[in-house]
Amino acid sequence: MLSTPRRPRVLQALRLMPWLEERLAAAYEVTHLPPAGDEREAFLAARGGEFDALVTSAAAGATPALLDGLPNLRVVSSFGVGLDRIDPDHAARRGIPVGYTPEVLNDCVADLAFGLLLDIARRLPEADRYVRAGRWTAQPPVAFPLGRQVSGARLGIVGLGRIGRTIARRSAGFDMEVRYHARRPVADVPYVHEASLHDLARWCDFLVVITAGGAATRHLVDASVLEALGPDGYLVNVARGTVVDEAALVRALQERRIAGAALDVYEDEPRVPPALFALDNVVLVPHIASATVQTRQAMAQLVLDNLASFFATGRVRAAAPVAS
Numbered sequence: 001m002l003s004t005p006r007r008p009r010v011l012q013a014l015r016l017m018p019w020l021e022e023r024l025a026a027a028y029e030v031t032h033l034p035p036a037g038d039e040r041e042a043f044l045a046a047r048g049g050e051f052d053a054l055v056t057s058a059a060a061g062a063t064p065a066l067l068d069g070l071p072n073l074r075v076v077s078s079f080g081v082g083l084d085r086i087d088p089d090h091a092a093r094r095g096i097p098v099g100y101t102p103e104v105l106n107d108c109v110a111d112l113a114f115g116l117l118l119d120i121a122r123r124l125p126e127a128d129r130y131v132r133a134g135r136w137t138a139q140p141p142v143a144f145p146l147g148r149q150v151s152g153a154r155l156g157i158v159g160l161g162r163i164g165r166t167i168a169r170r171s172a173g174f175d176m177e178v179r180y181h182a183r184r185p186v187a188d189v190p191y192v193h194e195a196s197l198h199d200l201a202r203w204c205d206f207l208v209v210i211t212a213g214g215a216a217t218r219h220l221v222d223a224s225v226l227e228a229l230g231p232d233g234y235l236v237n238v239a240r241g242t243v244v245d246e247a248a249l250v251r252a253l254q255e256r257r258i259a260g261a262a263l264d265v266y267e268d269e270p271r272v273p274p275a276l277f278a279l280d281n282v283v284l285v286p287h288i289a290s291a292t293v294q295t296r297q298a299m300a301q302l303v304l305d306n307l308a309s310f311f312a313t314g315r316v317r318a319a320a321p322v323a324s
């Protein structure tokens with residue numbers, strides 16, 4: 001009698017949306033990875049050799065130690081596009097491809113970047129607080145402060161990749177002039193490349209950060225860049241908290257050395273510097289740039305497609321780039 005081939009064994013590094021968990025469990029033999037610490041180490045020592053695939057996310061990542069604890073691993077599938085917590089080169093040295101979810105989230109991340117830009121410029125969260133607190137009807141009246149016009153303003157984009165370009169396209173509807181900073185000029189775009197981030201910060205009214213995270217961009221936006229942005233300039237960060245020197249940003253906001261900031265990401269999530277809670281010139285949201293039903297569904301589908309493609313053909317559908 002022929003034996004039935006076993007279903008691939010998937011190690012799931014974090015809880016995922018129910019729709020995705022159901023489909024993973026239907027197609028694979030799924031085991032949940034214990035939280036980091038002694039329990040995980042004992043689990044990996046006892047069972048690490050069992051798994052064909054690791055499912056993780058941009059936030060949960062996959063450390064080299066975790067990958068090394070899975071000696072028979074054949075593929076990684078990550079929910080998200082950021083690779084700052086996953087090392088595809090480390091995986092590639094063992095012949096393991098890393099699947100991830102680029103492109104499908106470009107629109108929603110760009111939408112949120114623009115939402116944040118409008119929020120901070122037009123003081124929308126502050127205006128909402130003003131109405132709810134009854135200050136509009138107060139006697140004597142308390143005037144609401146004027147905002148900053150967005151239409152026609154200068155937009156500086158740090159990182160003109162898939163999402164950066166989508167943000168740049170959104171700006172056309174606001175008649176904004178766009179320049180960008182990246183290590184290399186991008187071919188076939190009509191925007192001026194600024195080789196110096198300081199020059200870009202000096203030139204623009206709004207500086208939107210959407211580079212990759214990781215060691216290469218750590219504190220790229222430091223105190224001197226914020227100084228160049230100046231007291232009339234606004235910062236929007238939808239990339240990674242690590243790209244901005246958060247302590248320097250808090251000081252710049254407290255001392256009004258920049259006009260304001262709108263942040264989706266933080267250096268030590270979910271911790272947000274409490275000093276920011278007291279400031280009106282900042283808008284804070286909890287890493288929600290891709291968090292719409294439609295985009296998260298598309299990301300979940302790509303996590304599944306990457307796995308299915310690998311087990312059918314040996315190649316994931318969207319492979320994370322490797323150095324060589």
Ligand code: NAP
Nearest residue numbers: 082159160161162163182183184211212216238239289290
């Ligand atoms: P991408 O297409 O790879 O673009 C990355 C851009 O960053 C490129 O223009 C790259 O240009 C630039 N860059 C990289 N290192 C740089 C450096 N040292 N200095 C200046 N520029 C640098 O990636 P993407 O799909 O647009 O995503 C960008 C990032 O957004 C992701 O890596 C992720 O961290 C973040 N993200 C956040 C959310 C959220 O929920 N907030 C959601 C999705 C993505 P050069 O290589 O030429 O420098």
Ligand code: 8YV
Nearest residue numbers: 057058059079080081082290
């Ligand atoms: C998600 C992200 O919040 O894709 C990324 O890099 O930061 C966001 O889309 C993340 O994938 C959840 O882990």
